Amino acid sequence: MTMAEIEFVNVSKSYGKTVAVKDLSFRIADNEFFCFFGPPSSGKTTILRLILGLETPDQGEIRIGGKEVTLLPPAARNVAMVFQNLALFPHMTARENIRFPLVERKVAPAVAEARLAAVAEKLHIGHILHKLPAHLSGGERQRVAIARALVVEPNAYLMDDPISALDARLREETRVELKRIQAELGRTLVYVTHDQEEAMSVADRMAVLEQGEIRQLGSPRDVYMTPASRYVARLVGSPPINLIPGRMDPAQSLFRADGGDLRVTLANRAQAGNGAVELGVRPEDVRIVSPDRADAAHAEVYELQPLGGFTIVDVNYGGLILRALVQGQTALRLGERIGITLDPARIHLFSGEDGRAFVHGAPTNAAA
Known part of the structure; x- marks a missing residue:
């Protein structure tokens, strides 16, 4: 042949x-x-x-x-x-x-x-x-x-x-x-x-x-x-990836979300970059925790979509709707105050100028 x-x-x-x-x-x-x-x-x-x-x-x-x-x-x-x-x-x-x-x-x-x-x-x-x-x-x-x-x-x-x-x-x-x-x-x-x-x-x-x-x-x-760009990250994955706009502080290797208390410190300072960026995180890598946790960003439950083996939880974070995946059914209620953290090995950072990815994983979480 x-x-x-x-x-x-x-x-x-x-x-x-x-x-x-x-x-x-x-x-x-x-x-x-x-x-x-x-x-x-x-x-x-x-x-x-x-x-x-x-x-x-x-x-x-x-x-x-x-x-x-x-x-x-x-x-x-x-x-x-x-x-x-x-x-x-x-x-x-x-x-x-x-x-x-x-x-x-x-x-x-x-x-x-x-x-x-x-x-x-x-x-x-x-x-x-x-x-x-x-x-x-x-x-x-x-x-x-x-x-x-x-x-x-x-x-x-x-x-x-x-x-x-x-x-x-x-x-x-x-x-x-x-x-x-x-x-x-x-x-x-x-x-x-x-x-x-x-x-x-x-x-x-x-x-x-x-x-x-x-x-x-x-x-x-x-x-x-490891999506090469914001375009690829949004196209591949269901539910789609969450994108959180913010800025990098190169002096501290710190991502600060716009209009909220989410902070992410990069483990590798050489990756930090500067200026406007978007942080990408898949719904399965968003963790819903107690709002009293020191490392949690504050949010509330916006919508619930029970799908049998898992539930899609829409979260209102400072006016930005993010999605999290929760295994099985959940006791969460609409409007409930919650905290969110991100899986420290599963975030992506995309350039605010051209959308190219320049960080994949390996940060540490921090909250204001």
């Missing part, structure tokens, strides 16, 4: 005055489950279309398996794509839709049938193969479209938000199956999504996009634990 490492070297693509991707350089390893994640119009789908060959870059090189394919047509690249809109043939049964690319490639009938049976079993769709697309649910159509890509056995699979139309439970089940199937097949899978939970749960590595540029590339754990 051909190696399916995918590489972009200084690739740019524009549509008129709109820049879709800008000077992108990255490498996706062979057999890797790689996610492009970002909001709408961040360049995700354009990247897939460039890999597939449906678009030609304005500049730069695209390589698959070490071979330049920048100007090659899609058929010469041996990659398969599952589009967001599915594009199933309405007059063909699910079986015929899945077999179609094999018929086009003149695969022997016995081999085609064996491949179809194997992929139908993996995706649990054997019982619907006789149905037309009009008689399938949205989830069933999604799985048929995925099966049509898998049955070809290409060097790499490209998937553009393939399970976005499914309900929450089926999305969760399908992404687990995709991860399992990719591992079993040992093929490169490039996955585009606007759902950070999907990207975090399935990717070996992920690229966070903004307006056609990569803002951070790394494992989901690295992106979550």
